[in-house]
Amino acid sequence: MENKSPLSPHIQIYRWHISSLVSISHRVTGIINIIAITLICIWASLLFFGEVNYVMINFVLNSFLGKFIALGLTWSFSFQILSEIRHLIMDMGYGFELQTTRITGLVVIFGSILLTIVIYLLGKNLI
Amino acid sequence: MNLATKKWIFLKISSIVLLPLMLWFIVNFIAIYDSSYLEVVEFFTNSKSKFLFSLFIIFAYFFSALSISEVFEDYIEDDKIKYVANRVLFISAITIPLLTIIFLFNLN
Numbered sequence: 603m604e605n606k607s608p609l610s611p612h613i614q615i616y617r618w619h620i621s622s623l624v625s626i627s628h629r630v631t632g633i634i635n636i637i638a639i640t641l642i643c644i645w646a647s648l649l650f651f652g653e654v655n656y657v658m659i660n661f662v663l664n665s666f667l668g669k670f671i672a673l674g675l676t677w678s679f680s681f682q683i684l685s686e687i688r689h690l691i692m693d694m695g696y697g698f699e700l701q702t703t704r705i706t707g708l709v710v711i712f713g714s715i716l717l718t719i720v721i722y723l724l725g726k727n728l729i
Numbered sequence: 730m731n732l733a734t735k736k737w738i739f740l741k742i743s744s745i746v747l748l749p750l751m752l753w754f755i756v757n758f759i760a761i762y763d764s765s766y767l768e769v770v771e772f773f774t775n776s777k778s779k780f781l782f783s784l785f786i787i788f789a790y791f792f793s794a795l796s797i798s799e800v801f802e803d804y805i806e807d808d809k810i811k812y813v814a815n816r817v818l819f820i821s822a823i824t825i826p827l828l829t830i831i832f833l834f835n836l837n
Contacts, residue, residue, distance in 0.1 A: 609803060609804060609806055629800065632793065632796055632797075633797075635789075635793075636789065636790070636793040636797075639786060639789050639790075639793075640825060642758070643786060643825055643826065643828075643829040646773060646782070646829055646832070646833060647828065647829050647832040647833075649766070649769060649770055649773060649832075649833075649836055650832040650833075650835060650836050653766040656766045656769075660763075660765070660766065663762050663763050664763045668762070668763065669763070672758070672759060672762050672763075675755070675758070676755055676759060679751055679752075679754075679755040680755075682751065683748055683751055683752060686744050686747075686748060687748065689744070690741070690744065690745070693741060721752075721755055721756055721759060722759055724756050724759075725755075725756045725757070725758070725759025725760045726759060726760070727760070
């Protein structure tokens with residue numbers, strides 16, 4: 603017998619809210635992060651095969667594109683960290699009021715930009 | 730306790746463990762991503778970095794596999810496609826971190 607389990611309605615039928623933007627971005631950054639972690643695993647594994655195999659990757663990572671990717675990944679991680687904290691707080695039963703979801707959504711969006719700057723400066727030993 | 734509840738609990742536990750590991754990793758990634766081969770090797774051969782990075786990728790893949798399987802549940806109607814997608818996902822979530830950890834622990 604064919605299984606007719608219900609699927610999620612398409613996102614286009616909903617009116618846009620801060621919460622939906624944060625929720626969709628949470629899924630998108632989650633996918634970006636796991637693709638990036640896979641590439642980082644390949645990068646780390648290539649170290650085993652010696653410096654010759656590392657030259658090309660090092661060239662890309664030192665270019666403008668490399669710096670853009672690193673900064674973009676920092677934002678993606680920052681967003682995921684803050685959004686996951688928001689999810690955990692909601693799992694404990696807090697922050698479901700409409701106004702609160704708007705505020706926490708905005709905190710995640712703007713906080714992720716701020717956290718990106720802090721992480722970048724920390725990583726580069728500038729603070 | 731049904732399977733969906735167990736999955737939810739594992740998802741939440743892994744996300745709590747993953748949060749500090751993500752923060753640790755991204756700060757260190759920014760510190761080393763444009764460094765020389767020897768500096769990056771030095772980072773990955775350090776016992777603390779090796780241990781934390783291994784833990785990070787294990788939990789990242791575990792968390793992602795559980796999360797993405799939820800997305801499959803929401804958006805894939807065909808049971809056969811969903812089954813294959815989940816198998817591919819879980820096999821990748823085991824083999825990619827395992828191979829990376831083997832390479833890292835053999836790095837000198």
